[in-house]
Amino acid sequence: MIDECSAYEIVMIVHELHKRGYEQLRLFPGLSPSGGSWRWMVYPKVLIGDNLYCEHNHDSLPFECPHGSTADDRPNPKRPLIGADDFIKEYGSYVALAKGTDAEYVRWFENIVNHAKNYDYPIAFAEYFNAKQWKFTSGEKLSYPPITPITIDSFSDEQMIAYAKCTFDDFSVAELNDVLTFEGIRPSILQLANVIRQAIREKKGLINHVECGSEKRLAYIGRDIINEENIEHGLRITLKTGEVIDLMDEIELFAWSNTK
Numbered sequence: 001m002i003d004e005c006s007a008y009e010i011v012m013i014v015h016e017l018h019k020r021g022y023e024q025l026r027l028f029p030g031l032s033p034s035g036g037s038w039r040w041m042v043y044p045k046v047l048i049g050d051n052l053y054c055e056h057n058h059d060s061l062p063f064e065c066p067h068g069s070t071a072d073d074r075p076n077p078k079r080p081l082i083g084a085d086d087f088i089k090e091y092g093s094y095v096a097l098a099k100g101t102d103a104e105y106v107r108w109f110e111n112i113v114n115h116a117k118n119y120d121y122p123i124a125f126a127e128y129f130n131a132k133q134w135k136f137t138s139g140e141k142l143s144y145p146p147i148t149p150i151t152i153d154s155f156s157d158e159q160m161i162a163y164a165k166c167t168f169d170d171f172s173v174a175e176l177n178d179v180l181t182f183e184g185i186r187p188s189i190l191q192l193a194n195v196i197r198q199a200i201r202e203k204k205g206l207i208n209h210v211e212c213g214s215e216k217r218l219a220y221i222g223r224d225i226i227n228e229e230n231i232e233h234g235l236r237i238t239l240k241t242g243e244v245i246d247l248m249d250e251i252e253l254f255a256w257s258n259t260k
Contacts, residue, residue, distance in 0.1 A: 001082060002090050006072035007038045009082045011116040014042060016084040017095060018106050024150060025098035026105070027112070030125035031137075032069065038121055038137075041067040042087075044097035045105075046150050047166060066091045073119045073137075096162040100154065104146045111142065152200065157193035164196045 005013070014027050028041040043065040066087075075081050088095050112122050120138045134142040152163060161180070165173050179187065187195075227238040237245045 022098040023102040160193040
């Protein structure tokens, strides 16, 4: 559904989410080389920061984020308006990471909202790129977005898990979801979030081993496991680093170093 959005709807979705407390949601807009389509990316600030426009080519980001392209400057009158609730349904984990205040950015974005009401939209890039000055499709100049620092230190437990879902590889995310939906004994949200914090802080991978009755279940969250072997009362894991870990018949939640 979101890929059907007009430029107007994208701007208003971000505006509405700001009003709901997701003030750390960012919009990165531009034009296609031909000038016929308005391109957009919407992302939580913490995944890249405010230097996105300087540090990364807009076609080569270090993570997937909601993005699209539209030739429509206003909503399609033949369908209902696409709004913030629709965006959350498709990209809830990204929106969750944007929870928090950033009054300076919200004030700056109000100018974009006011222009969008006249179907005039911001451009950060096209066949050119200007790291100091944006403009609108009308040609009017737009100041560069304000830079305000942010870290993951202020994340809630739920946001920490959402952050892992957005920044870990696809295989690891699938394993993390297995842990979160496992019907037997599993780590609490607090436990899991704290281990993710530890792993990020120490540049480590994560392992979670859960047993429920006679059924053993392993979920590993990381990138460097190269072999698994059943052993008596547990499972032996070999990492790319050469480290060997034995998971026995008990609940374990810990991190291993993948930087040796």
